[in-house]
Amino acid sequence: METVFLGFVLLAASAFLGVCHMGSQLQESSTMRLTAVFLAQKQLACIQGDKAIMGKAGKISWLDSDGESKLNKNGTFFLVTAQLRDVEDEPLLKQIEVTVQWQERNKENEVSLIRVVRCDD
Amino acid sequence: MTDRLHQIREEKGMMLLELLFMVPLISMLLIGIAAAFFLVLRLYFQDLSNMELEEQVRLGAANLVTDIRYADKAEIIQNGIRIWTRRRSIGQRWFDYQLKNPIYGGKIMKDGQPLTGDCMYGDIRITKFYFEKRNDRTVFFEIQAINKTTGKVFSLETGVFLQNQKND
Numbered sequence: 124m125e126t127v128f129l130g131f132v133l134l135a136a137s138a139f140l141g142v143c144h145m146g147s148q149l150q151e152s153s154t155m156r157l158t159a160v161f162l163a164q165k166q167l168a169c170i171q172g173d174k175a176i177m178g179k180a181g182k183i184s185w186l187d188s189d190g191e192s193k194l195n196k197n198g199t200f201f202l203v204t205a206q207l208r209d210v211e212d213e214p215l216l217k218q219i220e221v222t223v224q225w226q227e228r229n230k231e232n233e234v235s236l237i238r239v240v241r242c243d244d
Numbered sequence: 245m246t247d248r249l250h251q252i253r254e255e256k257g258m259m260l261l262e263l264l265f266m267v268p269l270i271s272m273l274l275i276g277i278a279a280a281f282f283l284v285l286r287l288y289f290q291d292l293s294n295m296e297l298e299e300q301v302r303l304g305a306a307n308l309v310t311d312i313r314y315a316d317k318a319e320i321i322q323n324g325i326r327i328w329t330r331r332r333s334i335g336q337r338w339f340d341y342q343l344k345n346p347i348y349g350g351k352i353m354k355d356g357q358p359l360t361g362d363c364m365y366g367d368i369r370i371t372k373f374y375f376e377k378r379n380d381r382t383v384f385f386e387i388q389a390i391n392k393t394t395g396k397v398f399s400l401e402t403g404v405f406l407q408n409q410k411n412d
Contacts, residue, residue: 125266129273136277143284150291154298154398161305161402165384168403172382197398 152227156234158196159223163236166203166221177217177242180207201225210239217242290394293366297391297398300360300368304352304387305400307359308341312404318383320375324353325383343373352387360389367392372399381406 351361
């Protein structure tokens with residue numbers, strides 16, 4: 124009887140601790156994702172505001188002044204890359220795709236933002 | 245009869261021995277569980293205040309992104325940015341985003357009203373409110389805040405392209 128009671132108590136305690144640990148990990152993940160999305164927005168703004176780059180197509184690395192390919196933000200390294208593509212039958216439009224990659228507990232994660240913009244704007 | 249009495253005495257002895265082991269064991273276990281519970285509770289409230297920290301920075305950044313994107317003009321001022329906009333009812337006007345009390349870490353003020361700073365679980369202060377104009381139509385900014393309760397620092401940096409302004 125006591126053993127069953129103790130078993131239930133331990134099971135409840137471990138479930139509670141497990142849920143709290145999971146919540147903490149989820150919060151960490153959301154921090155990284157939020158940081159990545161804002162970095163992607165920065166790269167999009169960079170490309171959109173640069174006429175010389177908008178005239179080309181191809182792969183673009185991080186455009187901020189320090190020029191480093193890996194950025195350390197909020198304790199995590201992020202790799203920002205972008206791809207500029209022409210839009211079919213629309214010579215004035217370009218598609219920008221920015222990808223931000225980072226590693227979280229030995230797992231690769233990434234966020235991609237796509238925006239179609241006018242290059243003569 | 246004597247055998248039966250002897251057996252009962254032996255069973256009673258077993259119960260007492262069991263109790264002698266079980267009471268301290270259960271007490272220690274319950275104390276351990278209670279300690280773990282309060283530790284987890286403390287961590288939970290720390291997590292809540294860290295979530296608040298992120299929420300405050302995200303709120304400031306999201307407001308800035310929207311307002312700068314649709315602004316007619318944006319100019320960098322001391323501890324902030326001035327955004328020029330046009331509204332049908334009142335014509336062109338400007339409003340400022342400024343960091344109040346920057347030395348000790350403060351709050352972001354939008355048009356004289358506090359945008360950040362209302363927190364339930366943590367003491368959150370904005371420590372960095374930095375703007376840079378890459379060109380006429382691109383503004384970079386970074387917001388950094390600290391949670392004084394947990395010591396956690398969080399920052400967001402991004403860039404905005406002014407869509408309403410035309411290239412010369």
